Amino acid sequence: MNFASLQFAYFLLFGFTLYALIRRHEVQNALLLAGSYYFYACWDVRFLLLIWLVTGASFIAGRAVGQTDDQSKRVRYITIYTVFALTILGYFKYFNFFIESAETALLSLGFQVNRTYLNIVLPPAISFYIFESLSYVIEIHQRHLPATTKFRHYALFIAYFPKLVAGPIERPGVLIPQLEKPRTITEEFFTRGCFLILLGLFKKIVVADGLSPSVDSVFNSVETPNAGAIILGTYAFALQIYCDFSGYTDIARGVSKLFGIELSQNFRFPYFSSNASEFWRRWHMSLSSWLRDYLYIPLGGNRVGPLRTKVNLMITMLLGGLWHGAAWNFILWGAYQGGLLIVNGFIKPLKLLGWKAVVGRVLATVVFFQFVCYGWLLFRAKSFDQIQAFTAELLMGSQVWAATVARPPLATLLGVGVLCLYDFAAYRSGRATFYRAWSLPLRAGFYAVLVFLTLMGLANARSAFIYFQF
Numbered sequence: 001m002n003f004a005s006l007q008f009a010y011f012l013l014f015g016f017t018l019y020a021l022i023r024r025h026e027v028q029n030a031l032l033l034a035g036s037y038y039f040y041a042c043w044d045v046r047f048l049l050l051i052w053l054v055t056g057a058s059f060i061a062g063r064a065v066g067q068t069d070d071q072s073k074r075v076r077y078i079t080i081y082t083v084f085a086l087t088i089l090g091y092f093k094y095f096n097f098f099i100e101s102a103e104t105a106l107l108s109l110g111f112q113v114n115r116t117y118l119n120i121v122l123p124p125a126i127s128f129y130i131f132e133s134l135s136y137v138i139e140i141h142q143r144h145l146p147a148t149t150k151f152r153h154y155a156l157f158i159a160y161f162p163k164l165v166a167g168p169i170e171r172p173g174v175l176i177p178q179l180e181k182p183r184t185i186t187e188e189f190f191t192r193g194c195f196l197i198l199l200g201l202f203k204k205i206v207v208a209d210g211l212s213p214s215v216d217s218v219f220n221s222v223e224t225p226n227a228g229a230i231i232l233g234t235y236a237f238a239l240q241i242y243c244d245f246s247g248y249t250d251i252a253r254g255v256s257k258l259f260g261i262e263l264s265q266n267f268r269f270p271y272f273s274s275n276a277s278e279f280w281r282r283w284h285m286s287l288s289s290w291l292r293d294y295l296y297i298p299l300g301g302n303r304v305g306p307l308r309t310k311v312n313l314m315i316t317m318l319l320g321g322l323w324h325g326a327a328w329n330f331i332l333w334g335a336y337q338g339g340l341l342i343v344n345g346f347i348k349p350l351k352l353l354g355w356k357a358v359v360g361r362v363l364a365t366v367v368f369f370q371f372v373c374y375g376w377l378l379f380r381a382k383s384f385d386q387i388q389a390f391t392a393e394l395l396m397g398s399q400v401w402a403a404t405v406a407r408p409p410l411a412t413l414l415g416v417g418v419l420c421l422y423d424f425a426a427y428r429s430g431r432a433t434f435y436r437a438w439s440l441p442l443r444a445g446f447y448a449v450l451v452f453l454t455l456m457g458l459a460n461a462r463s464a465f466i467y468f469q470f
Contacts, residue, residue: 001042036161058133066147097326168266168286183260196254203247206457210412217406274364276340314338411456
C-alpha cells in the first residue's frame with residue numbers, strides 16, 4: 001500500500017476515525033497493530049510470517065539478555081540473535097548477489113561453473129525492521145534500555161506502519177515509551193501532521209516523480225550521453241532521490257503525528273552541507289546514527305590511532321553502501337562516501353570572519369555538492385561500464401549528443417523553485433515550522449500553492465518510492 005495512493009488515503013481516514021473515537025490507549029495500540037499488519041499484508045501477505053518470526057525472536061532475545069547479569073551469557077544471547085537476524089537479511093537480500101559474484105570470479109579465473117539463481121523475493125522493509133530489532137537487543141545488552149514486558153508494545157514498535165517500509169529507523173528507547181503511555185490528539189500534532197503529509201506528497205509527486213523521466217532518459221540510455229546531459233541527469237537524480245526519500249519521511253512523520261506519536265527527523269537540509277561529515281549528519285540521519293552507534297563506535301571509532309580510525313570509517317561506509325542494496329555500485333558508492341569522510345579529516349576549515357566567512361561557506365557548499373552529485377551518479381548507474389563511460393565523458397567531454405534529457409513538466413519546474421525557497425528559508429531560520437510565524441493570508445497562499453502543484457503533478461505520479469527496494 002503506497003502512501004501516494006487513494007487506497008492509503010481510505011485506509012488512513014478509516015483508521016484515524018476509529019482511533020479518534022477510542023479513549024483507552026491499549027485499545028488504540030491494538031488498532032494500530034492490526035492496521036500495521038494489514039498495511040504490510042497489502043504488500044505481500046506471505047511475509048507477515050517473517051516479520052512475526054523476527055519480532056518473536058528479538059523479543060525473546062531481549063528478555064534473555066535483560067534477565068541476566070552474567071556478561072558471558074549476555075554476549076552469547078546477543079551473538080545468537082545477531083547471527084540469526086543477519087542470516088535472514090543475508091539470505092533474502094544478498095544470496096543471489098554473492099553467488100553471482102563468486103561465479104563471475106571463478107569464470108574470470110577460467111573455471112567452468114553453472115549459473116545458479118534462486119527466485120528470492122525481497123521482503124518489503126526487511127532492512128529497516130531487522131536493524132530496529134538489532135538495536136533493541138543491543139540497547140538492552142548495553143543496559144541503556146530495560147526489556148519491555150509487554151509483547152504487544154514491542155510488536156507495534158517493529159511493525160508500526162508509518163515508518164515500517166522505508167523508515168526512519170527508530171530507536172526503541174524513543175518509540176516504545178510513546179507506545180506505553182496514553183496519548184491524545186492535539187491541535188498542534190494534527191495541524192503539523194497534515195502539513196507534513198502535504199509537503200511529503202508535494203515532494204514525491206511534483207518533484208521526484210516529475211524528474212523521473214529526465215533521470216531515466218540519461219541513465220537508461222543505450223548510448224553514452226554527452227557531458228552536459230550527464231550533469232543535468234545527475235543533478236535531476238540528486239533532487240529526485242532527496243524528494244522521494246525525504247518526502248516519504250515527511251508523510252510518515254505527518255501520519256504518525258495524527259496518532260499522537262513522534263517519529264525521528266531523518267533529513268535536515270542535506271544539500272546545504274559544506275563537507276562530508278556535515279552531510280551525514282543531515283542525510284538519512286537515522287541510518288547514519290545507527291551505523292555510528294552500533295558499528296563505528298564498537299569498532300573503536302576515533303578513540304584509536306589515526307590509521308585505524310580511517311579504516312573504521314571505511315568499513316562503516318562500505319557496509320552502509322551494502323545496506324542499500326545487493327549490487328557493486330552501492331558498495332562503490334559506500335567506498336566513495338568513506339573516502340570523502342577520510343579526506344574531510346585532513347581538511348582544516350579556514351578561520352574567516354564577516355562576509356568572508358559567508359562567501360567561504362557558500363563556495364564550500366557549492367563545491368561539495370558536486371562531489372555529492374558524483375556519488376549519486378555511482379548510486380544510480382546501472383553497471384560499472386556505465387560508471388566508466390560517464391566518468392570518462394565528464395572528464396574528457398568528447399562525445400557528441402547521443403541522448404537527450406527529457407524536459408520535466410511545468411509543475412515540476414515550478415515545484416523545484418518552491419522547494420528551494422522553502423528549504424532555504426527553513427535552513428536560515430533553523431526551524432522547520434518557520435512558516436507558522438507568517439500571517440494567515442500568507443500561510444493560506446503557501447498551502448494553496450503546494451496543493452495546486454500537487455494536483456497538477458498527479459498526471460506524472462509514479463507508484464513506488466525509490467527506497468522501497470532497500
